Amino acid sequence: VLKDFGVTLPEVTKIRIWDSTAEVRYLVLPMRPEGTEGWSEEELAELVTRDSMIGTGLPKQPGEAA
Amino acid sequence: MDGAHDMGGVDGYGPVKPEPNEPVFHGEWEKRAFALTVAMSRPGGWNIDMSRFARENRPPADYLSKTYYEIWLAGLETLMVERGLVSREEIEAGEVLVPPKPGVKPIAPSEVTPAIRRGGPTERTPASPALFAVGDTVRMKDIHPATHTRLPQYVRGHLGVIEINHGCHVFPDLNSLGVGENPQWLYTVRFDGPELWGAGSDPTLSVSVDAWESYLERS
Numbered sequence: 354v355l356k357d358f359g360v361t362l363p364e365v366t367k368i369r370i371w372d373s374t375a376e377v378r379y380l381v382l383p384m385r386p387e388g389t390e391g392w393s394e395e396e397l398a399e400l401v402t403r404d405s406m407i408g409t410g411l412p413k414q415p416g417e418a419a
Numbered sequence: 420m421d422g423a424h425d426m427g428g429v430d431g432y433g434p435v436k437p438e439p440n441e442p443v444f445h446g447e448w449e450k451r452a453f454a455l456t457v458a459m460s461r462p463g464g465w466n467i468d469m470s471r472f473a474r475e476n477r478p479p480a481d482y483l484s485k486t487y488y489e490i491w492l493a494g495l496e497t498l499m500v501e502r503g504l505v506s507r508e509e510i511e512a513g514e515v516l517v518p519p520k521p522g523v524k525p526i527a528p529s530e531v532t533p534a535i536r537r538g539g540p541t542e543r544t545p546a547s548p549a550l551f552a553v554g555d556t557v558r559m560k561d562i563h564p565a566t567h568t569r570l571p572q573y574v575r576g577h578l579g580v581i582e583i584n585h586g587c588h589v590f591p592d593l594n595s596l597g598v599g600e601n602p603q604w605l606y607t608v609r610f611d612g613p614e615l616w617g618a619g620s621d622p623t624l625s626v627s628v629d630a631w632e633s634y635l636e637r638s
Contacts, residue, residue, distance in 0.1 A: 357435035368624045372427060374569045375605055375629035376541040377585055409437075 358409040371408070381405065383412040420472075420565050421572060423479035428573035428615070449488040456495045458531060462523045465498050467539055468595035472567035473497040543602035545587040550632055551606060555581045557635040559608070567595035570634045574626075577614050578638055582627060583607035590631050604632040 355362065362368070371379050383405035389397060400417070404410025426432070444450045460470065474494035475482070485493060499505040504523065509516045526534070551557060561576040562568075569591050585605040593601040612624035 354435055358437055366623075368621070370624065370626040372571060372626060372628040374571060375585070375588060375591075375631075376539070377605070377607075377629055404437075 355409065358404060360410055381408045386412055386414050388415045420476060420567065421563055422475050422477075423482040424475040425572050427571045444488075452488045452492040452495070454531075456491050457535065458526050459495060459499065459504075461534075462525050463498055463502055463504060465502075466594055466597075468567055468589075468591040469597065470494055470498060471591070472595045473501075475567070541589040542585075543587045543589060543600065545604065546602075549584055549604045551581050551584075551604070551635060551637075553581050553584060556638045557581060557608060558638045559630065560634055560636055562634075564592060566592065568592045570630065571628060573615055574608075574610060574628055574630075577610055579608040579610040579614070579628075581606050582609040585629065588631070590633070592631075592633075606630055606632070606635070608635070 355368075373379060383401055385397070386400060389400070400413040400415070402410055402412060405412040444453070456470065460466070465473075474490050476497075477493065481493075482490065496505070496510055500507060500510075503520050506517065556578060557580070558578050559570065559574045559576060562570065563575075583606060585607065587602040588605040589600040590603045593599065606629070607627050608630045609625055609627045611622070612620045612626065613622055615626060616624075
């Protein structure tokens, strides 16, 4: 499924699946991209995508942001 | 019910095709289908669990050939027909053929936004202590109710570990039958991949589901 979303992860990455079967909702805290030390909250928010918060994508990398 | 909606762990559907820049609604009719369903729940007198059952309770071929909001619309028609709020003939004709059912009070446009903002919180005050603690090993019951349930087929009969206690929540299986909210303790239960998917499956993978207390038994 991750491949369908264009995501390839290293073999060592542990995958945790959350099946949302109740009214409790979850969001994923996207992994902070390298090279963003010292960035402001606004700058970091620019890297966050929908897919990176639902566990089907990685955030944008520095330089990729619109 | 064991229906087409419960497709976790089922093969053969082909790849997911993510839609670039997916809009919230694909057209005006989807907005209307959503709004009608939400606006009708109070005058219609049904709850979210009854509406979920109305959507999933259809032949697999029908369920799988409909888009998301086509299923919503079909569910709304079922709920309204069941309560005598519309007839199949009226849906076909697209107009009122018999006088409206008396005593049904439509929701006013000004009430819609506050109602959506309020949402539908499901947490309730517990009436008894929780039977399970975080870290306990539990077995999911192998039950197959013909009515609404939130227990996915792929975890039934399997061993997992209690990961989170979410407090007491409305129990959908009974709430969908209109016999009251019957709140129960709700837990997140975590399963190792091979426990669910068998030998040779990814040992680093885990799956967590939310499960009400009556789905669980001490292992």
